[in-house]
Amino acid sequence: MADTSPQPSRSRDLDKLLLRPGNLVGPRFEPGPETRDDLQAYARVLVVGAGGLGCELLKDLALTGFRNLDVIDMDRIEVTNLNRQFLFRLEDVGKPKAEVAAKRVMERISGVNIVPHFCRIEDKDISFYNDFNIIALGLDSIEARSYINGVACSFLEYDSYNNPREETIKPMVDGGTEGFKGHARVILPGITPCFECTIWLFPPQVKFPLCTLAETPRTAAHCIEYAHLIKWNEVHGGTAFDPDDPEHMKWVYNEALKRAELFGIPGVTYSLTQGVVKNIIPAIASTNAIISAACALETLKIATECSKTLSNYLSYNGTQGVHTKVTEFERDKDCLVCGPGVLIEVEPSVTLQKFIYLLEEHPKLWLSRASVSHQGKNLYLQAPTVLEEMTRSNLSQTLFNLMGKVTRDIVHVNGTATKNDQKISCMRKLLVVFKGTDGVADMDTAGGA
Amino acid sequence: MAEPKVKYDRQLRIWGEQGQAALEKSSICLLNSGPTGSETLKNLVLGGIGSITVVDGSKVEEGDLGNNFMVDESSIGQSKAKCVCSFLQELNDAVKAKFIEEYPEELIETNPSFFSQFTLVVATQLVEDSMIKLDRICREANVILIFARSYGLAGFVRISFKEHTVIESKPEHFLDDLRLNNPWPELKSLAEGIELNVQDPVAHKHIPYVIILVKVADEWAKSHGGALPSTREEKREFKELIKARMRGQDEDNYKEAIEASFKVFSPQGISSDLQQIVNDSSAEVDSNSSDFWVLVAALKEFIANEGGGETPLEGSIPDMTSSTEQYVNLQNIYQKKAEADIVAIERRVRSILKKIGRDSNSIPRTTIKSFCKNSRKLKICRFRLIEDEFNSPNLPELQKYLTDEDFSTAVGIYILLRAVDRFAANYNSFPGQYESAMEEDIPRLKSTASGLLNDLGCNGATLAEDLINEMCRFGAAELHAVAALVGGIASQEIIKLITRQFVPMSGTFIFNGIDHKSQLLSL
Numbered sequence: 001m002a003d004t005s006p007q008p009s010r011s012r013d014l015d016k017l018l019l020r021p022g023n024l025v026g027p028r029f030e031p032g033p034e035t036r037d038d039l040q041a042y043a044r045v046l047v048v049g050a051g052g053l054g055c056e057l058l059k060d061l062a063l064t065g066f067r068n069l070d071v072i073d074m075d076r077i078e079v080t081n082l083n084r085q086f087l088f089r090l091e092d093v094g095k096p097k098a099e100v101a102a103k104r105v106m107e108r109i110s111g112v113n114i115v116p117h118f119c120r121i122e123d124k125d126i127s128f129y130n131d132f133n134i135i136a137l138g139l140d141s142i143e144a145r146s147y148i149n150g151v152a153c154s155f156l157e158y159d160s161y162n163n164p165r166e167e168t169i170k171p172m173v174d175g176g177t178e179g180f181k182g183h184a185r186v187i188l189p190g191i192t193p194c195f196e197c198t199i200w201l202f203p204p205q206v207k208f209p210l211c212t213l214a215e216t217p218r219t220a221a222h223c224i225e226y227a228h229l230i231k232w233n234e235v236h237g238g239t240a241f242d243p244d245d246p247e248h249m250k251w252v253y254n255e256a257l258k259r260a261e262l263f264g265i266p267g268v269t270y271s272l273t274q275g276v277v278k279n280i281i282p283a284i285a286s287t288n289a290i291i292s293a294a295c296a297l298e299t300l301k302i303a304t305e306c307s308k309t310l311s312n313y314l315s316y317n318g319t320q321g322v323h324t325k326v327t328e329f330e331r332d333k334d335c336l337v338c339g340p341g342v343l344i345e346v347e348p349s350v351t352l353q354k355f356i357y358l359l360e361e362h363p364k365l366w367l368s369r370a371s372v373s374h375q376g377k378n379l380y381l382q383a384p385t386v387l388e389e390m391t392r393s394n395l396s397q398t399l400f401n402l403m404g405k406v407t408r409d410i411v412h413v414n415g416t417a418t419k420n421d422q423k424i425s426c427m428r429k430l431l432v433v434f435k436g437t438d439g440v441a442d443m444d445t446a447g448g449a
Numbered sequence: 450m451a452e453p454k455v456k457y458d459r460q461l462r463i464w465g466e467q468g469q470a471a472l473e474k475s476s477i478c479l480l481n482s483g484p485t486g487s488e489t490l491k492n493l494v495l496g497g498i499g500s501i502t503v504v505d506g507s508k509v510e511e512g513d514l515g516n517n518f519m520v521d522e523s524s525i526g527q528s529k530a531k532c533v534c535s536f537l538q539e540l541n542d543a544v545k546a547k548f549i550e551e552y553p554e555e556l557i558e559t560n561p562s563f564f565s566q567f568t569l570v571v572a573t574q575l576v577e578d579s580m581i582k583l584d585r586i587c588r589e590a591n592v593i594l595i596f597a598r599s600y601g602l603a604g605f606v607r608i609s610f611k612e613h614t615v616i617e618s619k620p621e622h623f624l625d626d627l628r629l630n631n632p633w634p635e636l637k638s639l640a641e642g643i644e645l646n647v648q649d650p651v652a653h654k655h656i657p658y659v660i661i662l663v664k665v666a667d668e669w670a671k672s673h674g675g676a677l678p679s680t681r682e683e684k685r686e687f688k689e690l691i692k693a694r695m696r697g698q699d700e701d702n703y704k705e706a707i708e709a710s711f712k713v714f715s716p717q718g719i720s721s722d723l724q725q726i727v728n729d730s731s732a733e734v735d736s737n738s739s740d741f742w743v744l745v746a747a748l749k750e751f752i753a754n755e756g757g758g759e760t761p762l763e764g765s766i767p768d769m770t771s772s773t774e775q776y777v778n779l780q781n782i783y784q785k786k787a788e789a790d791i792v793a794i795e796r797r798v799r800s801i802l803k804k805i806g807r808d809s810n811s812i813p814r815t816t817i818k819s820f821c822k823n824s825r826k827l828k829i830c831r832f833r834l835i836e837d838e839f840n841s842p843n844l845p846e847l848q849k850y851l852t853d854e855d856f857s858t859a860v861g862i863y864i865l866l867r868a869v870d871r872f873a874a875n876y877n878s879f880p881g882q883y884e885s886a887m888e889e890d891i892p893r894l895k896s897t898a899s900g901l902l903n904d905l906g907c908n909g910a911t912l913a914e915d916l917i918n919e920m921c922r923f924g925a926a927e928l929h930a931v932a933a934l935v936g937g938i939a940s941q942e943i944i945k946l947i948t949r950q951f952v953p954m955s956g957t958f959i960f961n962g963i964d965h966k967s968q969l970l971s972l
């Protein structure tokens with residue numbers, strides 16, 4: 001093989017991996033400058049979150065051959081971010097994270113284009129997400145992960161043998177950290193478990209029973225939660241507690257102190273009060289760096305197959321020595337999110353309005369305020385008002401007609417579901433089959449949905 | 450400037466103000482400022498390390514822009530140490546950042562005393578010969594040394610230091626210190642004063658499980674000649690005895706008591722790990738002993754005397770179903786005993802200090818207190834000299850790794866990372882560094898690796914061809930993502946070493962970026 005880059009090149013190191021053949025690579029790896037050039041020219045990656053992981057991911061991806069990046073984050077920079085979110089400075093406090101992060105990486109690395117999106121992930125149209133080859137998640141919330149997972153899985157289609165159609169797989173890499181611990185995983189919807197298949201990896205947070213708070217407090221945290229959840233409402237009635245308002249926080253702290261004193265309980269501090277009330281997860285630069293780097297490496301492998309891939313979950317624990325472990329989790333065959341879609345059989349006479357109502361009552365969905373789309377076309381949108389008005393007239397039409405009189409097809413719905421007493425936004429894929437047409441009762445294709 | 454307490458809030462919740470103070474007092478020297486080194490320092494600078502000194506003799510080239518975030522176009526042709534240092538300084542103005550434009554290899558040869566000024570030296574991308582020399586220098590000067598290397602999709606991190614002792618090892622899952630298997634008189638008498646058969650149902654379901662267990666265990670001991678349950682059958686019976694006292698399914702305190710009954714059965718006395726520490730020859734202290742070993746000596750005396758075979762009591766109790774009053778009373782009983790134990794240990798510490806000719810107040814009370822609270826969790830880490838490991842690795846372990854499927858890739862990387870340095874010493878370039886020599890480099894690396902295996906005493910052992918090929922393919926590339934990962938691990942270990950909290954890695958961490966099946970090798 002000829003030396004393809006005689007001049008010292010910016011991709012000096014990466015070229016070794018991308019231009020040379022190897023034996024421990026993916027089946028579709030094509031070594032050569034085209035792979036590198038295509039990666040730079042065409043691969044588009046969305047980084048979700050511009051926090052501790054997101055900042056690292058942007059830097060890592062930009063130095064791993066990716067040149068077309070987008071980043072989405074609704075948060076503004078806070079002082080407590082500065083110990084790890086290395087793209088931000090003190091003078092940036094209050095500015096949108098996505099915008100500052102994109103700017104800083106572009107300033108440092110020429111040739112990289114990063115488009116920031118300062119908004120909620122739910123604010124983007126589903127088609128926005130479909131434009132990316134890979135989605136990299138740097139999030140600290142289960143709800144947000146679940147939402148993006150739902151979106152990515154909604155693109156997935158199955159063929160008549162119930163195998164995922166390759167071109168509809170939207171790969172995700174997901175990272176998470178807490179203190180000295182973290183995980184990195186690769187999600188290939190339809191092939192490896194999606195976030196929802198292994199949701200048990202994230203057990204819901206245990207809450208204190210209200211009677212303990214009210215009657216038998218024993219710990220400092222009990223006193224704090226009493227002030228936060230019970231006393232605040234008693235005293236402030238109408239005013240909602242705002243964890244970001246320092247006056248509110250101080251009030252809770254003082255009340256917690258009083259209660260602790262009353263019961264002889266030690267340990268209430270202002271820092272603990274903030275920690276309990278805001279459920280603060282400790283976070284440091286090193287763990288974020290480790291996890292993001294693993295995610296970036298896997299993103300490169302998904303894009304080029306230049307090495308084996310992580311299969312499929314890496315956990316890291318640095319508290320007692322260093323422990324890393326790769327676990328090959330399995331898909332939940334009955335997963336509502338990455339399966340072939342929740343089967344819904346309806347009469348061809350059902351109107352869109354009636355259909356939306358059925359989703360609220362459906363025992364696998366319990367989805368309220370649903371927006372509905374079919375083949376990328378919005379049939380009904382709950383918001384914003386302009387679009388609601390534009391699509392409102394569809395409500396009285398039959399779904400069968402709106403879907404072009406097909407006997408069966410996938411529709412995407414986006415609405416609010418209730419989980420652990422919490423309302424969450426979610427995206428679901430439904431396989432709608434019209435009764436009395438020849439699309440009916442092919443239960444195999446419904447695949448346990 | 451922002452209030453540092455706010456800026457560092459998310460990390461203060463992990464290592465506290467003491468840990469932070471230790472970081473701010475420390476000085477770190479970095480050798481080679483490629484991405485592995487600059488990413489290691491980045492994480493430390495953000496966290497507020499005291500000072501950094503970047504040592505690198507090279508100039509920034511075009512290729513460095515593709516893997517190092519701490520240089521940019523304007524850096525080309527300039528000192529890499531200088532550019533990396535100034536970009537790092539941007540991240541945190543509280544850190545003192547310096548650079549020295551000199552090749553580490555030369556510094557190691559010509560100015561070994563240079564390294565003794567630092568708390569810790571982090572040496573990146575160093576070849577074997579320099580590693581061995583630097584290790585000797587740092588060992589002599591008692592400076593902590595950590596090696597990090599990224600090589601294609603592989604890498605390693607290795608700590609070298611004579612002895613690292615940890616009081617606050619902060620294990621995640623550690624049995625609480627309730628002494629239910631060996632209650633002291635005050636706890637017993639508190640339990641005696643509480644009636645389990647109380648009429649009031651609310652009171653009945655708010656008796657803390659600690660009290661329930663102490664009482665039931667006492668009852669059991671009386672009818673079993675003073676012994677606690679030991680056989681499986683006895684343990685089952687004991688649980689039945691608790692269950693029989695339950696009045697309804699909603700009595701969480703009884704459920705907790707049944708679940709925690711194993712704490713009554715667990716053996717008395719100290720763990721074998723701690724036994725090993727108190728038996729260590731360093732616990733025979735003299736004027737050269739560190740504070741840690743003086744404390745261990747005091748602990749040893751305590752266990753043999755007033756401790757009655759046990760360590761000082763930790764003094765804290767977990768949350769449990771209870772009325773507030775009984776919980777607070779219980780807490781006070783534990784706290785009082787813990788305080789009495791601290792006083793006893795302190796007395797012993799002062800007298801030992803006097804005996805060895807040190808100021809009897811030279812170990813502060815806060816340290817003694819923390820030592821007592823953590824005495825069950827002490828950790829000692831000792832690291833082999835690199836030279837010793839390289840010349841005479843633990844052969845049975847090495848042979849085990851070579852044949853164990855879970856370790857074969859990692860040990861392959863370990864051998865090959867050493868082989869590439871031998872290769873470079875012979876052929877003046879790393880295998881696969883230049884495209885033109887690829888064909889001949891593969892067999893050369895293969896024979897270098899088998900030569901090395903022979904030298905180590907693993908005659909006839911071979912490595913996977915695919916891995917050898919892969920190593921040549923890597924051609925000494927320093928990929929940013931690998932560097933960020935290896936540097937991330939190095940910085941995390943540095944934080945643990947400097948804060949003296951948590952437990953640093955032992956052995957060599959081999960990063961396997963091919964399928965992420967990384968391993969720690971103890972050689």
Ligand SMILES: [Zn+2]
Pocket residue numbers: 193194195196197198332335336337338339
């Ligand atoms: Zn799934």
